[in-house]
Amino acid sequence: MAKLNIVSALNQALDQEMARNPRLLILGEDVGREGGVFRVTDGLQAKYGAERVVDTPLAESAIVGAALGLAAGGMLPVAEIQFEGFLHVAMDQICNQVARYRNRSRGRYQLGLVIRVPWGGGIHAPEHHSESPETLLAHTPGLTVVQPSNPYDAKGLLLSALRLGEPVVFCEPKRVYRAIKAEVPEADYTVPIGKAAVARKGKDLTIVAWGAMMREALEAAEELQAGGASAEVIDLRTLSPMDSETVVQSVRKTGRLVIAHEAPRTLGLGAEIAARVSEEALTSLLAPIERVTGFDTVMPLSQLEEYYLPDHRRVLAGARKALSV
């Protein structure tokens, strides 16, 4: 089996689905000739033509708004927003339009469309290229929000998103785009949306993470193991609608919970996970829930970035704190 990184796994998913589904088209800034600034759509315009892999003018609101119309008109648009910071330009179309169309039309319009967006920090980029605004999307009823953490899930989740028949925002952890290589079957397969994965089994505490933070969480778990503590690591994968059942089940077993994310702490998804766990498994908790997160500040530029982004050491410190009670 071929070893692929996340970029090539996503590229393969798009390529295979385009071959299968003539209604699929890709649109966005620099997605065609350039193949995307991260090369996720590399080679697809040459293969499928400029009508199916469309370089659009520079206008995020237009990209998403037109994708809505394309979907309503029977196409399967895959819109790329170049960086998560530019999603905000399209926020009316995403939150007020795309997310509500099923409701507004009383179910008449099932909008199958995918908005792909590179996500998160750690690449020493300029302002607005390093944020993790998943809360804004998860707080919007009607949106499905997904973020893979590895190449296998990247392909499987993207194929699921393309076949879901619902609007999906597909967040791609840019820090580990090329950093993680894993075996990815050439064959067609899907990874279910709405299901978290237990990435590592353990019994002493639960760590929940997603996207690039999974690497940090797994590394922390490895170090904990060396110190004799066994951590169960859960990859949330679908951020909304969230699979809190898997988390609750794990906490019932371990009694301790650490949630790690890059986004600011206040109202980060960690807050929702903590709330659900305290609603459903309060009596199982042996220690306060630990949140290891970005700070409630503006995401800094590169010289302070490493202070902002939680890494495995901060996850480890959070885990030790939870274990010390």
Added chain:
Amino acid sequence: MYFERFDPMQGQCLQILDQAGRLQEALRPDLPDGRARQLYERMSVMRLADRMAMSLQREGGMGTYAPFYGQEAAQASAAFLGPEDWMVPTYRETGALYLRGVPLANLYRYWMGDERGMLMPEGARTLPIAIVVGSQPLHAVGLSWAMKLKGEKAAAAAYFGDGASSQGDVHEAMNFAGVFQTPTVFICQNNQFAISLPRRQQTAAATIAQRAAGYGFPGLLIDGNDIFAVAAAMTEALADIRAGKGPRLIEMLTYRLGPHTTADDPTKYRNAEEIEKFKPADPLLRLRRYLEAKGLWDQAAEEDLLRRGQAEVEEAAGKAKAAPPPAPDELFAYTYRSLPPYLERQREELRAASQAQGAVEAKRG
């Protein structure tokens, strides 16, 4: 007169100094030879500053940088703004900001990932650069509106690119400016690319300048590599704006000779021949030819300038490299005027964590 005589709708483009360095005297704006020579010197140093940023990036000290190589004359439009005018730049305006008096070392520091570099000199009417493409022309409209309301004879210059012209916010900015007759000059540097997208795929219109008609104010297309055309357009636009005649749009047609940014690989979307084709249009080349023909410039002057310029940019680079890194506390300093208690706790958390980390690293040696 330029805005009236050159109609972008008729495909007219104002050029005064051609590529061979020949000047059309009949069209000459109030730009005496002495000032032209001075601008040549500033534009040349600007180019050295741009090159220095590129090499700092290659050395690894700088993150991403957006070069303006080839756009020096358009960047020099900033030289025609007064200190009372506002400048509203994008990420590509390093040359213009340098002319505005922003210390080069600060600009380098910013691109090295130190946000203190964006602190503009006290009293400077220059906004921080905008990274969100198309966001800032609206701010220029508001600023110039404030000038109008306060009765100040000042304009605001909104810099943006051909790509930005597709953003809804840029349309909205020009529409507001037209409706409220704000003293705004919209400066579109059309460098013919938005990353990989050529200008012809950005809009089906023949020019960006002609859009002004749709907003009810004049627009002018100029050869943006011709400093005389830049001077003509800027002086006339600013004079009209100060006379209360409302906004103006100038499209400066230029060509980005370098990559979009240091993270960009232009071979993906244009070939080397295309770049060679545009090299003779270089804004410095034709101005130098003009000055030489007038006996105002020669090889010795050029060498002397390059030596002084190189020393200047090296000093700025040295300063930027020697600047101590920002303290972690800086992260919290500007979120709110005063820190709410939970943020104070987060700051303490970070202080404790970095001390602990420092101790671990010190032990490891």
